[in-house]
Amino acid sequence: MKLKIKKDLLLENLNKVSKAIATKDLIPTLAGIKFDLDKKGLTLTASNNDITIQKFIPIDKKSINVEKEGVVILHGKDIVEIIRVIPAEEINIEVFDETKVLIYTDDESIKYDLNVINKNDYPNINLEKSENFITITTKDLLSIVKETAFATSNDTSREVLTGISFKINGDLLECVATDSYRLARKNLRLDKTVEENYNLIIPGKNIIEFSRILDSSEEEVKLHVFNNKILFESNDLLFQSRLINGNYPPTNKSIPEEFSLTITGNLSQLYNVIEQASILTTDKEKNIVSLSTKGDLLTVKSVSNEKGKAEMKMNIKKNNKEDITIAFSAKYMMDALNALSTEEVEMSFVGEVKPIVIKNTKDDGLLQLVVPIRTY
Secondary structure, eight states: OEEEEEHHHHHHHHHHHGGGOOOSSSSGGGGEEEEEEOSSEEEEEEEOSSEEEEEEEEOOTTTEEEEEOEEEEEEHHHHHHHHHHOOSSEEEEEEETTTEEEEEOTTSSSEEEEEOBOGGGSOOOOOOOOSSOEEEEHHHHHHHHHHHGGGSOOOGGGGGGGEEEEEEEEEEEEEEEEOSSEEEEEEEEEEEEEEEEEEEEEEHHHHHHHHHHSOTTSOEEEEEEOSSEEEEEETTEEEEEEOOOSOOOOOGGGSOSOOSEEEEEEHHHHHHHHHHHHTTOOTTTTTEEEEEEETTEEEEEEEETTTEEEEEEEEOEESSSOOOEEEEEHHHHHHHHHTOOSSEEEEEESOTTSOEEEEESSOOSEEEEEOOOOOO
8 A cells, every 4th residue: 555645634534533443452453543545545444342433535636646555554543643743744655565554754854664453353344324324414413412412321330321312203303311310302303204213322422422523514414223333424424333222211201391480591691600609519519509589580509618608690580470499400500501502591490309491492392401409
C-alpha cells in the first residue's frame, strides 16, 4: 500500500474512528485502526466489540494520491498522535513487506518507521445493512440524544436503564431514558411509516458517541436493525452498536396526567435561579434545593449545614391560586431544563411527593420528569 493524503483530511477521520479503539487488552489487535485502500478510496475501521466505526474517504485527486492498493492495521493511538504532530500539509504512507509502514513528509525531514499489526489476526467485522432500514433526519436524531441520553443510568447492575428505549410503531417514534429518579421522553413522527414494529434498547454511551462524530450537515441517518445490533449509516460514516438485551420497564404509569398546579416562567431565568441556589449544595446531600410558590412569586432555597443558606426569587405565572413547596435535586432539574429549547417552560405538580413534569410551553413531544426528594 502506498498513498499520499492531506494531513487534515486524514486526521479528521482518524479522530472519528479512533473513538472505537479498544482500551482493554482482551483482543490486542482491536487496539489498531484498519486502513483499507482500493481504487475507490480509503476505508478506516476501528472496533472494540461494543461499537464499530467505519469511515470511507473517497478518491479525490486534490486530497488523495493512490500509488498502490492494500490493507494495513496500525496501532490506533500511535497513528493518531503521529498524524496530529506532523506539521506538513500532506503525508505519505507506504507499507513494506506487510510488516513495516513508513510515514514521512515529502522532504523526508520527518520519518516514522512503524511495526504493523498482523492483518490476519484482525477480526472479520461485518457491517451488514438491512433492506428494511429506518430513516430519521439528522436533526431529529441529534435532538433525541441531547434531550434524553443524560437521564440514562450509570448503574450497570440494571443494564437496561443504561440505555435509551427506542419504540417505533408506524410513523411514531418514542424514545425514553430513565435512571428511576428522573425520566426523559421524546415522541416524534417519522417522515415514512415503518412496516415492522421495533422495541430496542440502545446503550446510552454508544449513541452519545455517535452523536459526537455525526456530521450535522447531513440530511438523514439510516438505522439498520438486527437481533443484537444496530447500524447507523450517514453518508460515508458507519457506526455499529450492540443492543441491550432485556425488557425496558413500563414508564407511562409513572407520568402524571392530572395536576394540581402548573406554573410558567422564563426558562433561562429559572435555570439560573436553581443554579445560583445550588452553589451551596453538595453531592453528598444530593444537591437538594427547595422550590416554593406564593402568588406570582417563585422562591428557590438551599441550606447547607457547613456553608450556609441561599435564596433566589423570580416572577412566574400560575394556572390557579394553589401554591406548592417541593424539594428536588438541583442537578437533575438543571439537566432537564437544559434539554428544553423554548423561551418559556412549564412545570406541573401533583403534590410535594409526586413527580414534577417539565415541558416546553410549545408542545414538541418532549417531556422531562424529576422525582422530588423528601426533606423530613
